[in-house]
Amino acid sequence: xxxxxxxxxxxxxxxxxxxxxxxxxxxxxxxxxxxxxxxxxxxxxxxxxxxxxxxxxxxxxxxxxxxxxxxxxxxxxxxxxxxxxxxxxxxxxxxxxxxxxxxxxxxxxxxxxxxxxxxxxxxxxxxxxxxxxxxxxxxxxxxxxxxxxxxxxxxxxxxxxxxxxxxxxxxxxxxxxxxxxxxxxxxxxxxxxxxxxxxxxxxxxxxxxxxxxxxxxxxxxxxxxxxxxxxxxxxxxxxxxxxxxxxxxxxxxxxxxxxxxxxxxxxxxxxxxxxx
Amino acid sequence: xxxxxxxxxxxxxxxxxxxxxxxxxxxxxxxxxxxxxxxxxxxxxxxxxxxxxxxxxxxxxxxxxxxxxxxxxxxxxxxxxxxxxxxxxxxxxxxxxxxxxxxxxxxxxxxxxxxxxxxxxxxxxxxxxxxxxxxxxxxxxxxxxxxxxxxxxxxxxxxxxxxxxxxxxxxxxxxxxxxxxxxxxxxxxxxxxxxxxxxxxxxxxxxxxxxxxxxxxxxxxxxxxxxxxxxxxxxxxxxxxxxxxxxxxxxxxxxxxxxxxxxxxxxxxxxxxxxxxxxxxxxxxxxxxxxxxxxxx
Numbered sequence: 001x002x003x004x005x006x007x008x009x010x011x012x013x014x015x016x017x018x019x020x021x022x023x024x025x026x027x028x029x030x031x032x033x034x035x036x037x038x039x040x041x042x043x044x045x046x047x048x049x050x051x052x053x054x055x056x057x058x059x060x061x062x063x064x065x066x067x068x069x070x071x072x073x074x075x076x077x078x079x080x081x082x083x084x085x086x087x088x089x090x091x092x093x094x095x096x097x098x099x100x101x102x103x104x105x106x107x108x109x110x111x112x113x114x115x116x117x118x119x120x121x122x123x124x125x126x127x128x129x130x131x132x133x134x135x136x137x138x139x140x141x142x143x144x145x146x147x148x149x150x151x152x153x154x155x156x157x158x159x160x161x162x163x164x165x166x167x168x169x170x171x172x173x174x175x176x177x178x179x180x181x182x183x184x185x186x187x188x189x190x191x192x193x194x195x196x197x198x199x200x201x202x203x204x205x206x207x208x209x210x211x212x213x214x215x216x217x218x219x220x221x222x223x224x225x226x227x228x229x230x231x232x233x234x235x236x237x238x239x240x241x242x243x244x245x246x247x248x249x250x251x252x253x254x255x256x257x258x259x260x261x262x263x264x265x266x267x268x269x270x271x272x273x274x275x276x
Numbered sequence: 277x278x279x280x281x282x283x284x285x286x287x288x289x290x291x292x293x294x295x296x297x298x299x300x301x302x303x304x305x306x307x308x309x310x311x312x313x314x315x316x317x318x319x320x321x322x323x324x325x326x327x328x329x330x331x332x333x334x335x336x337x338x339x340x341x342x343x344x345x346x347x348x349x350x351x352x353x354x355x356x357x358x359x360x361x362x363x364x365x366x367x368x369x370x371x372x373x374x375x376x377x378x379x380x381x382x383x384x385x386x387x388x389x390x391x392x393x394x395x396x397x398x399x400x401x402x403x404x405x406x407x408x409x410x411x412x413x414x415x416x417x418x419x420x421x422x423x424x425x426x427x428x429x430x431x432x433x434x435x436x437x438x439x440x441x442x443x444x445x446x447x448x449x450x451x452x453x454x455x456x457x458x459x460x461x462x463x464x465x466x467x468x469x470x471x472x473x474x475x476x477x478x479x480x481x482x483x484x485x486x487x488x489x490x491x492x493x494x495x496x497x498x499x500x501x502x503x504x505x506x507x508x509x510x511x512x513x514x515x516x517x518x519x520x521x522x523x524x525x526x527x528x529x530x531x532x533x534x535x536x537x538x539x540x541x542x543x544x545x546x547x548x549x550x551x552x553x554x555x556x557x558x559x560x561x562x563x564x565x566x567x568x569x570x571x572x573x
Binding site for chain 2: 009010013014016017020021023024025026027028030031034042043044045046047089092093095096097100101102105108111112115117118119120121122123124125126127128129130146148149150155180184205208209210211212215216227228230231234241244245248251252255256258259260263266267270271
């Protein structure tokens with residue numbers, strides 16, 4: 001009796017899951033199928049689900065129709081360098097906050113947390129002025145350099161992790177004659193592998209996908225990143241649905257792979273952050 | 277303690293200190309000063325005192341319209357966002373076979389760029405060839421011209437924005453997962469129905485998370501910009517001219533950075549007040565674990 005009741009509940013749960021997943025998955029499928037269609041098929045009414053033949057060439061044609069290779073190169077450059085910057089700086093800062101007692105620590109940490117509340121609109125206008133003064137506008141520097149000074153959210157995540165490690169590790173290292181930097185580098189950095197992977201993936205997804213930053217700070221096409229290049233392409237050729245869908249498909253592959261690879265870390269990292 | 281030891285922590289946190297001064301505190305200060313200036317792109321700024329704020333409150337119609345549109349969006353988006361994320365989180369925390377596949381599907385939209393979101397939904401919303409209106413036509417409904425109809429464009433933005441609720445869902449999910457199992461066992465023994473279990477155990481225990489999500493969702497809705505830029509550019513007839521777009525246009529299209537800084541600070545203050553309001557109201561509805569005793573079951 002009880003078993004049957006549970007099974008019935010499960011059937012309802014699966015039904016709800018399937019219906020809800022349509023909303024989340026159909027736009028992806030529709031994009032991908034459109035990318036493979038011919039012009040006539042994409043603009044058919046009633047819409048045809050599958051194309052008569054899968055036109056893989058659409059991807060090549062779309063890719064060659066605009067300097068997407070340049071956009072890709074810029075995107076990769078920004079993504080790799082910011083990730084490197086965040087790994088170095090956020091881990092150093094988190095170590096400072098988690099493993100030392102010092103004057104002003106609590107107030108500084110509160111300030112760090114409160115910077116996450118500041119709306120983008122408030123800082124972006126003066127930042128534009130600042131970068132203009134430095135002659136950084138229309139270079140990739142405004143997108144890259146700030147990452148080398150850490151980011152509040154990543155520092156917070158790493159600190160939460162470091163707070164959980166017993167004090168014995170430093171004591172042992174100091175007895176062995178290691179200085180603070182050596183202790184951080186040789187003992188703690190290897191232990192931080194999981195949260196460092198987490199912030200790398202979060203950073204790769206954020207930076208690779210960023211649209212507003214490049215939109216404000218870049219203005220010539222040879223500097224565009226992939227999202228900005230694609231948005232500009234869409235703006236110019238609103239009706240060129242097929243190449244637009246093809247490039248979108250290509251653009252979303254890296255973050256999806258990064259997520260698939262790090263799903264476990266993301267969920268664990270989230271529960272870690274919440275506990276703090 | 278050696279002298280070196282006293283400086284060590286400051287050395288470790290120094291990257292953030294410098295970054296904070298250069299990219300947060302400095303700009304924040306500059307932007308506060310800018311609100312009191314007429315700041316041309318080329319040429320010298322002139323001090324105007326409170327003129328920017330006076331103009332914004334008394335002469336600029338678009339300011340009030342954009343606030344109204346943004347509030348409307350917020351009131352539509354935030355409750356749906358919270359409720360949907362919570363429902364999905366409850367579903368994916370059930371111990372069902374293949375549940376991780378669904379969890380991945382629900383989270384997938386959150387890992388792609390807003391540009392991709394806008395492109396995919398723009399195509400779904402297409403009035404003639406879009407999938408949505410085709411599906412509606414099968415149900416005998418003649419769908420609106422989503423993005424070019426002033427009364428439907430904001431609904432379209434809500435639908436597309438809700439798509440990326442994955443992070444909020446995962447936050448609820450981890451909160452639900454961290455509820456001790458024995459609390460539920462007691463409820464089952466007491467013969468509580470799933471509904472009753474949800475409203476007397478799960479919901480009260482995740483109210484701190486609900487508070488967190490409510491605040492981030494509200495702040496996010498206030499600042500919404502990417503999707504309106506990409507999907508409607510504020511149109512049709514400025515029906516989706518969100519406040520974020522208003523600030524962005526004043527700063528970078530109409531080249532009035534001083535005025536835009538005033539707009540942005542107003543938004544900042546509103547966000548702070550809203551957050552404060554949500555926090556102040558929280559004792560009425562947020563429970564912490566020790567308060568939820570078994571007698572509630």
